[in-house]
Amino acid sequence: MVHSMATARRIYGISSWQLGRRLEKIGLARRSTSGQVYTLDKYIPAQIVQNIVTEIDALLNATEAGKQLGIDRISIAMMTKQGLITCYYEGVSPSPLYHPDELCRLMDRLRALAVRATASTDDVDIPTAARRISVPMERVTELILRLQVPLRARCPEAASFRDFEVSLRHLRDALASEHDGVVKFDVAAEILQVNRRTVRILLKQGLLNSKAVIDPATSRLRRYVCFDSLQQFQVDHITSAELAAQMEVKLEENEAKDFLKGRRWRVAETTRDN
The missing domain is CATH 1.10.10 (Arc Repressor Mutant, subunit A)
Known part of the structure; x- marks a missing residue:
């Protein structure tokens, strides 16, 4: 059992801030009125702390998350704002962190809409499509997921974000359906x-x-x-x-x-x- 934040910091090498924010989210710790200190409401099983440490060790910053998806860090920030992906720590942060599983969930949703591209088509990748119709990329992505706009990829099961292609005609139809x-x-x-x-x-x-x-x-x-x-x-x-x-x-x-x-x-x- 872990008796205090200081004990966790000493044994696991994790900062009280990182551990405290996660424990607060699952109802096992509370923040002081100053907002700077976390205290445990009760003794915490060591396995819970170890699991949190493992998760934190796997976290990616915006640049790393962008590389995993095949886009830049600015696009990651815009997708976060659109609600397509969620930061590991809630609230505004100058250095948002993402768990790889969260990025995989987004890619799995896109892959579920994709069929294998077997011939040359006029479809374009999502960033290019966004520029062509003058709509932000994160908005286009959200529209594709919500309205289930069909996608194509040469290898859907291993596609990165930029590998997905969409029909401009289908995308414009999806935009029109927003109104009608x-x-x-x-x-x-x-x-x-x-x-x-x-x-x-x-x-x-x-x-x-x-x-x-x-x-x-x-x-x-x-x-x-x-x-x-x-x-x-x-x-x-x-x-x-x-x-x-x-x-x-x-x-x-x-x-x-x-x-x-x-x-x-x-x-x-x-x-x-x-």
């Missing part, structure tokens, strides 16, 4: 990893909703897929991975109807059982 809450049919198809015909079947079956919106490029009224219904469909009915596994060929209309009818029945049965 809709996406184009081909964007919806790519999110679900199906074709446009299947998207139309889903709309006809009432599994997706559509909305008429004026296209800013042509000033004509066009029909789009409501993004919230797209998200709800993914949650309640089927995922793109499940679709790919169960349907090895592209869905034709009758096959899609039979498949979705069976899926809806299973969902309904599950609901009744619960």
Whole structure:
């Protein structure tokens, strides 16, 4: 057991400030009124202190974190401000520190949206896309993650941040959906990893909703897929991975109807059982 901050500092070589801030977060220490000293509320198991020491030893500063992601330290700061990654220590700090696991979580979210690039496309990396549409990179990244904008990479499972490529058209559609809450049919198809015909079947079956919106490029009224219904469909009915596994060929209309009818029945049965 560790009896005091001084004992921890002597045994583990960790500063009282570093240990105290972490223990305060998990409710095992409190800060003095001056804000400079931490005291333990009770004796702390040595293993807890050792785990914190191990975490702190692995921390990266902004420059190191940027190198791990493949971006610069300024971009790391902007992503932190956007809420995409979290500092190890809460609050404003002149020298923010990041745990590698936090950076991995961001990359895992991006990789989950990426498919392997098998041919040359007009897609560009995220920083370039941000410059092309005049939107900050951290804002573009947040938009990609929140609206599940499809990405491509030559090797998604090992891609760094700059390896991910995005379609400018899809990105502009995502920006437009911020205002109208809709996406184009081909964007919806790519999110679900199906074709446009299947998207139309889903709309006809009432599994997706559509909305008429004026296209800013042509000033004509066009029909789009409501993004919230797209998200709800993914949650309640089927995922793109499940679709790919169960349907090895592209869905034709009758096959899609039979498949979705069976899926809806299973969902309904599950609901009744619960």
